[in-house]
């Protein structure tokens with residue numbers, strides 16, 4: 346894999362990691378799969394592109410994107426808690442609605458190019474670090490987000506939020522309003538997603554109304570890849586795992602494409618990766634069951650010819 | 665003091681499955697009173713607790729705790745004053761969080777939950793002291809996730825969490841039913857200790873008739889959403905399980921049908 350391609354995909358991976366942290370917040374911390382993501386990612390990108398192309402401060406654009414994402418997430422949470430629409434459906438509704446909103450933000454155009462416009466990645470221009478400007482900015486942002494999120498989840502409010510995903514009964518019995526926790530959690534999650542969208546728009550120099558398609562799946566893939574490879578032991582490890590998961594996902598995709606994977610197949614591959622990752626537990630259970638049966642009937646007879654072989658499946662299991 | 669007057673709870677109102685779970689239920693529980701609640705399957709015991717705790721809204725009636733009308737208050741607000749332990753040991757704790765984090769969440773009851781550290785250093789010491797009181801060695805496992813604990817350990821921890829901020833009312837819904845007999849005994853003994861140490865007004869639903877008489881200060885028996893027997897004081901002291909069953913059959917006009925009911 347050529348070095349520039351590797352660097353580029355690591356950079357992108359770190360930006361998408363902000364989105365994956367948002368997905369982690371809804372999917373793992375709140376235990377709710379949130380489909381708003383596909384829309385809020387574009388919402389962030391759209392605000393970012395519009396503000397930047399209008400000559401606005403690119404960091405300000407990212408902050409606006411964050412706030413807009415928070416609002417989108419709040420709507421999903423309110424549909425769920427106040428109108429009692431199932432979380433999945435609430436997310437789909439907001440995602441669909443956001444498609445129109447995003448087109449509006451983009452001024453009715455399907456995309457906005459950002460050529461020759463100052464972005465957050467130009468922050469180090471004119472300094473000795475200019476050559477490393479992009480990776481530096483990205484690194485600073487992801488470190489900042491990671492640190493804040495880590496600290497936040499260790500506060501009293503953060504504890505309440507985490508417990509809400511674990512056990513709502515216990516949380517309400519402890520005097521906590523679970524609806525408010527869902528609101529805060531969904532808002533923050535989509536705020537992060539929109540932040541990531543804003544950064545991607547500036548990174549690739551355009552925002553497109555279709556750029557969020559399948560974003561939630563990429564987020565899930567990142568979370569799960571991180572968990573499988575780096576574990577879930579402590580909160581710190583979990584958060585870092587999400588970031589690394591996002592980077593690995595990007596690098597693997599970039600590598601596969603450089604090796605001839607057609608771009609049209611990308612979404613299918615993502616869907617398959619996540620399907621496998623989500624079902625790894627069940628699949629291994631099936632395999633174990635077949636293995637046991639195989640061991641009992643075939644191997645068991647051969648290895649333990651005594652008539653009691655059938656009565657001791659554990660014996661066959663260990664072979 | 666808690667006063668319940670004319671409480672009515674109907675499930676599936678207006679459908680063919682309509683079920684009156686609480687029918688004009690009234691009772692007053694004095695400060696420090698420890699009421700044990702028994703009754704057949706579907707008598708409305710859990711419904712009563714859930715209505716008091718605010719899990720369900722009620723059709724009619726009033727629930728007043730220490731002069732405060734809680735009838736329409738949402739569950740999480742009532743929880744400031746009510747401690748609960750559920751029958752299912754997994755319901756009382758957050759399994760993916762550590763013992764000390766669970767305690768910290770319970771200890772935050774009634775306080776603002778803002779951006780201050782989830783656990784303060786001073787709190788860790790306090791939690792350790794409290795855990796020592798359980799006598800289960802949990803004080804050495806404060807950073808372990810609750811998911812690793814046994815059912816009995818969880819119920820003991822939930823009991824501590826329910827009382828770590830002194831509640832005005834403690835609700836226990838068959839909190840030992842899922843435990844093996846020796847563990848159930850340990851948790852019951854802990855219950856007695858917490859209740860008497862803090863002088864808590866307590867409702868304890870139990871499927872164990874003997875425990876219903878040997879614990880607490882008052883026993884009520886429920887049937888079809890109302891109280892059919894309410895004994896305390898001298899009368900209760902001399903009562904046996906056989907007396908209870910006889911009373912039930914007389915008042916309810918049928919045999920006791922709780923298949924999980926333990927007589928001994």
Ligand SMILES: Nc1ncnc2c1ncn2[C@@H]1O[C@H](COP(=O)(O)OP(=O)(O)O)[C@@H](O)[C@H]1O
Pocket residue numbers: 675676683684685703704705706707708709710711712
């Ligand atoms: N959530 C519910 N929906 C419909 N019916 C319910 C519900 N909860 C309880 N019931 C019904 O109300 C009656 C009382 O139930 P419950 O309070 O759980 O009884 P107990 O705890 O005394 O065994 C039962 O007939 C039960 O089927």
Ligand SMILES: [Mg+2]
Pocket residue numbers: 709710711
């Ligand atoms: Mg019950």
